[in-house]
Amino acid sequence: MVTKAPGPEAAERAGRAPELHFRGRTDMPEDVNLLDPDLFPRGSGPPREVFNAWREDDPLHWNPPNPDYPPPGVAVPTRGFYVLTRYKDVADVSRNQRVFSSHPGGPIIWDWEGEPLRRQQAGLMGMPIEQHRAARRLVVPPFTRSELMAFQPEIDAVAREIVDEVAGLGECEFVFDVASKLPVYTFCRLTGVPAEERDTVARLGNLNADVESWGGPEEGSLTAELFRIAGEIAAEKRRRPDKSLMSRLANSEADGDRLDPMALNMFFVTMSIAGHETTRSTAAHFVRLMNEHPDQYDLVRSDPDRRLPNAIEEVLRYAPPVVNFRRTVTEKVELHGTTLDVGDKIYLSYPAANRDPEMFPDPDRFDVTRENAARHLAFGIGPHSCIGARLARMQLFSLLREMIARMPDIRHGEIERMRSIWFDSVIRMPVTFTPEK
Numbered sequence: 001m002v003t004k005a006p007g008p009e010a011a012e013r014a015g016r017a018p019e020l021h022f023r024g025r026t027d028m029p030e031d032v033n034l035l036d037p038d039l040f041p042r043g044s045g046p047p048r049e050v051f052n053a054w055r056e057d058d059p060l061h062w063n064p065p066n067p068d069y070p071p072p073g074v075a076v077p078t079r080g081f082y083v084l085t086r087y088k089d090v091a092d093v094s095r096n097q098r099v100f101s102s103h104p105g106g107p108i109i110w111d112w113e114g115e116p117l118r119r120q121q122a123g124l125m126g127m128p129i130e131q132h133r134a135a136r137r138l139v140v141p142p143f144t145r146s147e148l149m150a151f152q153p154e155i156d157a158v159a160r161e162i163v164d165e166v167a168g169l170g171e172c173e174f175v176f177d178v179a180s181k182l183p184v185y186t187f188c189r190l191t192g193v194p195a196e197e198r199d200t201v202a203r204l205g206n207l208n209a210d211v212e213s214w215g216g217p218e219e220g221s222l223t224a225e226l227f228r229i230a231g232e233i234a235a236e237k238r239r240r241p242d243k244s245l246m247s248r249l250a251n252s253e254a255d256g257d258r259l260d261p262m263a264l265n266m267f268f269v270t271m272s273i274a275g276h277e278t279t280r281s282t283a284a285h286f287v288r289l290m291n292e293h294p295d296q297y298d299l300v301r302s303d304p305d306r307r308l309p310n311a312i313e314e315v316l317r318y319a320p321p322v323v324n325f326r327r328t329v330t331e332k333v334e335l336h337g338t339t340l341d342v343g344d345k346i347y348l349s350y351p352a353a354n355r356d357p358e359m360f361p362d363p364d365r366f367d368v369t370r371e372n373a374a375r376h377l378a379f380g381i382g383p384h385s386c387i388g389a390r391l392a393r394m395q396l397f398s399l400l401r402e403m404i405a406r407m408p409d410i411r412h413g414e415i416e417r418m419r420s421i422w423f424d425s426v427i428r429m430p431v432t433f434t435p436e437k
């Protein structure tokens with residue numbers, strides 16, 4: 001039985017954070033359609049109470065298509081799908097690529113066809129199993145611990161420069177003046193984007209992350225521009241190989257494995273969104289959650305070197321920036337008493353899994369000392385889990401440690417969230433703080 005979501009007052013009485021409320025909405029959980037880009041910005045984050053009700057009573061929830069979404073000419077229509085909200089289900093399905101594949105329909109919930117689908121399938125996230133295994137062997141080495149450790153001093157230096165630019169001002173717009181700069185720099189550095197193209201890549205990455213306009217007139221040219229930059233870098237790296245990621249990928253034939261040009265281009269496009277949008281939003285969610293939970297911020301500030309790593313994990317658990325990925329069923333399979341057919345779509349809900357009480361006791365409590373916070377699924381799990389997770393953690397640690405040291409009383413003003421069914425992303429966050437002398 002699905003019960004009506006409790007109102008904000010009930011949660012308030014229980015002493016929980018305002019973010020938990022499905023604010024001002026009276027929908028019954030069965031009326032909520034996840035194909036509504038206004039669903040998240042209208043409240044403040046994913047519809048927690050709805051996910052809670054589904055997790056409890058309807059663990060394989062059927063989400064029908066929404067006749068009003070997407071509007072004609074923009075983004076791609078989508079059939080209905082099954083929503084998984086339990087931690088174990090999201091983890092089990094993510095691990096089982098053979099039956100729940102990222103390939104036939106791509107990893108994204110929209111139903112692409114023709115060339116756009118082919119592009120999704122050519123990228124790391126949408127490749128067939130065997131090809132994916134070989135491609136991971138190629139792309140993972142630069143993201144291993146030892147390689148990234150060598151990169152750490154540079155990341156620290158850039159984090160310092162970013163904070164240098166704003167610390168004396170007393171106010172700034174946090175998302176673009178601070179949070180997005182480090183991932184853009186890191187991405188460009190890793191892939192060998194020349195300094196004069198950095199702003200273009202940042203702009204294209206931002207535009208590309210605005211997924212509600214995909215399929216619109218701009219999308220083809222955006223992707224084409226990123227492909228052009230990727231192609232130029234790859235050609236240069238073939239002429240003059242070095243140790244950068246793109247050089248390794250472009251010259252990989254020597255290893256026997258090979259990324260074809262489309263796969264290489266798509267890898268570049270994926271990284272320009274995946275590595276940027278997500279990391280910057282996590283930094284913004286960190287500031288937001290520390291403002292909402294001053295006692296937790298005091299704890300972090302009292303010993304950042306010790307407390308910050310786990311605080312970052314708790315932010316990722318509590319407010320994962322990626323809201324869902326998709327899988328497509330490849331053979332008849334039974335799940336929660338329902339037989340799924342070949343071609344059925346699965347929506348993996350990371351925010352719901354991350355609040356599953358079976359895994360995280362008292363899941364709505366934001367607790368930077370939570371022992372198993374790092375078991376969140378914000379980075380996915382299984383064969384397609386995030387290759388940039390370690391890098392993202394390093395960047396967030398460097399940037400936030402610098403921020404805490406030099407802008408300790410940072411406070412945010414009115415937040416604007418991205419209008420999206422895919423990302424829980426902050427796109428504007430004015431902040432104030434005592435200017436550094």
Ligand code: HEM
Pocket residue numbers: 094102107124125126136187270271274275276278279282320321322325326377378379380381383384385386387388389391392
């Ligand atoms: C807080 C930051 C980040 C979050 C929350 C995040 C989230 C995710 C998630 C949920 C997946 C799983 C996709 C699936 O299972 O279908 C993923 C995969 C991926 N991420 Fe990240 N990501 C972050 C940062 C990064 C960074 C910094 C990079 C690279 C510079 C990156 C590159 C990728 C790539 C290439 C994949 C595809 C892996 C594959 O399919 O084998 N991500 N990410």
